[in-house]
Amino acid sequence: MAGARGGEREDALGFAARFRLAWRFAMREMRGGLSGFYIFLACITLGVGAIAAVNSVASMMSEGIAKEGKAILGGDLRFALIQRPATADEMSYMQGLGEVSETQTLRSMVRLADGSDQSLAEVKVVDGAYPLYGSIETTPDAPLGDLLKKTGDGFGALAAESLYDRLGLKPGDRVKLGNVTLTLTGVIDREPDLLAEGLAFAPRLMIGPEALAASGLVQPGSLIEYAYKVKLPPGVDPDDAARPANDHFGAFGFQVRTAKDASPSLQRNIERFSQFLTLVGLTALIVGGVGVANAVGAYLDSKRQVIATFKSLGASGRFVVAVYLIQIMSLAAIGIALGLLLGIVAPFLTARFLESLIPIAASASVYPGALVVAALFGVLTSLAFALIPLGRTRDVPATALFREAGGTGDARMRWFYLGAAIVLALMISGLAVFMASDKTVALIFLGGTAAAFVILRLVALGIAALARRAPKVRSTPLRLAIGNIHRPGALTPSVVLSLGLGLTLLVTLAIIDFDLRREIGTGLANRAPDFFFLDIQNGEIDPFRTKVAALAPGSDLDAVPMLRGRITKLNGEDVATMKIPAEGGWVLRGDRGITYAPAVPENSRVTEGEWWPKDYSGEPLVSFAAEEGHELGLKIGETLTVNVLGRNITAKIANFREIEWENLGINFVMVFSPNTFAGAPHSWLATLSIKKDGEAAEKAVVNGITNAFPAVTTVRVKEALDAVNALIAQLALAVRVAAAVALVSSVLVLAGALAAGNRGRMHDAVVLKTLGATRITLVQAFATEYLLLGLATGVFAVAAGAAASWFVVDTIMALPWVFDWTVALTTLIVSLVLTVGFGLAGTWRILGQKAAPVLRNL
Structure with a gap:
């Protein structure tokens, strides 16, 4: 009756009055401090901070690229061609747009003057107008023309x-470079347009046009990229100039970019990586949400007397929920503010480090958009996980005032609160998908996280069921430990959920990192050829074969003709106007290596369609890579148009091939019928696998080929793999930091879960001590319980992490999956140390509680 009369009195009050009253009670209770909410604050701060920091740093990098877009691109517009320079008419058109600077890039071998050693170099040829925007920094600081001018010889x-x-x-x-002698006049400290040219696998060498002409490296079919950067007159919009330029040049193999698209590959990588780290940060926040629920539940459990007093004085359940919801969201606001502070300082802390990795001026600032997103995630997560324990608190009876052991955990939760929590969870998922650049990846990630919660809950139920059915043992501590695992109010669900998700993520990322390093460091190195040779001229292929046979007798040499071409149309539709799919879309971006062959190449097999006859002379035909072709939606009999050396060639798809990319042999997405390129100038690509192992044998091949054929570019696969390994090491560092954030969140949630169970443990300890149990017996029982829970959780994390890593490595990356037992053992040890350590640290204090005060309230 008291509750009914109280509800009537509350209804008589207006909403604003009820809110003010609830606010006053909430603030009065919070005067006692934040005891019990430090883990709550840490969970929210860590999750929000991770999301805010990742998106702020990504915004800083994107803003840096946009701000320096002209310098990165080298101009307002950039026209690129492969294997051929612009014609006089094309140059005239570009010069009519504004000031033009021409650069040429190629890979070639730089040799010592005596021919005793050499290195692959990324050669860049610049003219007198370079750079149109930005500045090149050199040591010594001198005009570029003086440093590259002609010397005595x-x-x-x-x-x-x-x-x-x-x-x-x-x-x-x-x-020496080709046939020309170069004097190294200085060091390149900073190159403004380096990012516009993609990933480099070799050091930069910069020369002038006259040096390139004297080198003899420019031959028909040579793999040279010609880039023409245009500085438009003031007031001319680059987009307005790019559209007619695309119409004018698109059919002739030009790739036209504006400063807004200065480094598209880097921008895509930033978006993908920031999306991945944001999702990992969201996982940490969701894991922290479990800690929020535990902390709120423990706090409300400690406030049962206060809640019961409210009820005895006539307060309604809604009023009680409002009081504590105000408290919880006020504390959440503090945690969110601390997390946003981390997001604010992150760009300032990482700017210099990023500049050393990526040559852009990272100007740190505050990024409101990133902070708003992180704050929104924090608010929704805090509210979603707080509603669950609050829903049970609403119906705590006034009689709980007189029963200390009553608890709120057994109270049934109203459907309204559960439904609201589900709606909030859907809003979190919707926001994550909306923010993601790749919606599919975001959906898979969120689906995996939801599945992990369900599976971990089932694992906890399974552990409790096994403990319930375990045979009786004579050891008292072990019997108590097994009973604690399955009794009502046991810590099993909280411990398994809190540790399971973080450890699973850690195991998954660790095994993926191990397999990538193993595959690139040893697996690929063992399967791949030792050398790639580029730019072998048509007239030199036979002498080249003879020289290789003399330098490396018995070795395997594979050589094929190679050209470069860009797909401009699919079934007559311009690819520039098409929506390029995420998977397989890389084939349509930029130039691709292409070849022709009378027979099916090695390392591939026809899966659909038929190969052409050896003496075929009909319309041009093409064989397309099966996986990439299906990702692009191509079918047998459809057509594609490629631009090669300025000519558009349309070919019909005759068949699809399955390609063994993983062996790093000679493979092409497109293989044409031989009649397609009859008479076209081209070079040859070759691979060499030498039989004689050792550094000396490899060096003899490199020296012999480089000195005999100065224009041939020799690529040692080992050096290329080392460059890839270095890149993976940089990415792995960020992934490990993200995994560490998730693990720290799990540890915090574990600590909160154990702290939330201390009240029940105190009652158990007091009753058992009253019945004659010693402190040593209780310590052994608690330690055994934590040990069993940690072991079960660790075993699950290893199994789940192994399964997830297998899916990523084997299915997505198509690489051999190898399980690393070191990761498994480390995970188990970490799990045991955390559960036993935190468990005993939390329960040690309650073992000394006096019995009388506790028994008096039972």
Whole structure:
């Protein structure tokens, strides 16, 4: 009756009055401090901070690319061609748009003057107008024209510091490039348009146009990219100039970009990586949400007397929920504010580090958009996980005032609160998907997280069921431990959920990292050829074969003709106007290596359609990679148009091939019928697997080929794999930090779960001590319980992490999956240390509680 009369009195009050009254009670209770909510604050702070920091740093990088777009691109517009320079008419058109600077890039071998050593280099040829935007920084600081000008018997050149290190050189030394002698006049400290040219696997060497002409490297079919950067007059919109330029040049193989699209590959990678780290941060926040629920539940359990007093004085369940919801969301606001502070300082802390990895000026600032997203995630997560224990608190009876052991955990929760929590969870998922650049990945990630929660709950039920059915044992501590695992109010669900998700993520990422490093460091190195040779001219292929046979007798040499081409149309539709799919879309971006062959190439097999006859002379046909073709939606009999050397060639798809990409042999997405390129100038690509192992044998091949064929580019696969390994190491560092955030969240939730169960443990300890149990017996019982829970959770995390890593490595990456037992044992040890350590640390204090005060309230 008291509750009914109280509800009537509350209804008589207006909403604003009820809210003010609830606010006053909430603030009065919070005067006692934040005891019991430090883990709550840490969980929210860590999750919000991770999301805010990742998105703030990504915004800083994207803003840096946008701000320096002209310098990165090298101009307002960039026209790129492969294997051929612009014609006089094309140059005239570009010069009519504004000031033009031409650069050429190619890979070639730089040799010591005596021919005793050499290194692959990314050669860049610049003219007198370079750079149109930004500035190149060199040591010594001198005009670029003076550093590259003609010398007594050659030309000047600039090199990156790494090229000096590789060949043991210093400024003033001389090297050879093709047929020309170069004097190294300085060091390249910063190159403004480096990012526009994609990933580099070798050090930079910069020369002038006259040096390239004298080198003899420019031959028909040579793999040279010609880039023409245009500086438009003031007031001309680059987009307005790009549209007619695309119409004018699109059919001739040009790739036209504006400063807004200065480094598309880097921008895509930033978006993908920030999305991944944001999702990992969201996982940490969701894991922290479990800690929020535990902390709120423990706090409300400690407030049962206060809640019962409210009820005895006539307060309704809604009023009680409002009081504690105000408290919880006020505390959540503090945690969110601390997390946002981490997000604010993150760009300032990482700016210099990022500049050392990516040559852009990272100007740190505050990014409101990233902070708003993180705050929204924090609010929704806090509210979603707080509603569950609050829903049970609403119906705590006034009689709980007189029963200390009553608890709120057994109270039934109203459907309204459960439904509201589900709606909030859907809002969190919707926001995550909306923010993601790849919706499919976001949905898979969120689906996996939801499935992990369900599976971990089932695992906890399974552990409790096994404990319930375990045979009786004589050991008292062990019997107590097994009973604690399955009794009502046991810690089993909280411990399994809190640790399971974090450890599973850690195991998954650790095994993926191990398999990637193993595959690139040893697996690929063992299967791949030792060398790739590029730019072998048509007239040199037979002498090249003879020279290789003399340098490496019995070795396997595979050589095929190669051209470069860009797909411009699919079934007559311009790819520039098509929506490029995420999977397989890389084939349509930029130029691709292409070849022709009378028979099916090695390392591939026809899966659909038929190969052409050896003497085929009909319309051009093409064989397409099966996986990429199906991802693009292509079918047998459809057509594609490629631009090669300025000519558009349309071919019909005759068949699809399954390709063994993983062996790093000679493979092409597109293989054409031989009649397609009859008479077209081209070079050859070759691979060499030498039978004689050892550094000396490899060096003999490199020296012999480079000195005999200066224009041929030799790529050592080992060096290329080392460059990839270095890149993976940088990415792995960020992934490990993200995994560590998730693990720390799990540890915090574990600590909160154990703290939430201390009240029940105190009652158990007092009753058992009253019945004659010693402190040693209780310590052994609690330690055994935590040990069993930690072991079960660790075993699940290893199994689940192994399954998840297998799916990623084997199915998505198509690489061999190998399980690392070191990761498994480390995970088990970490799980045991955390559960036993935190468990005993939390329960040690309650073992000394006096019995009388506790028994008096039972």
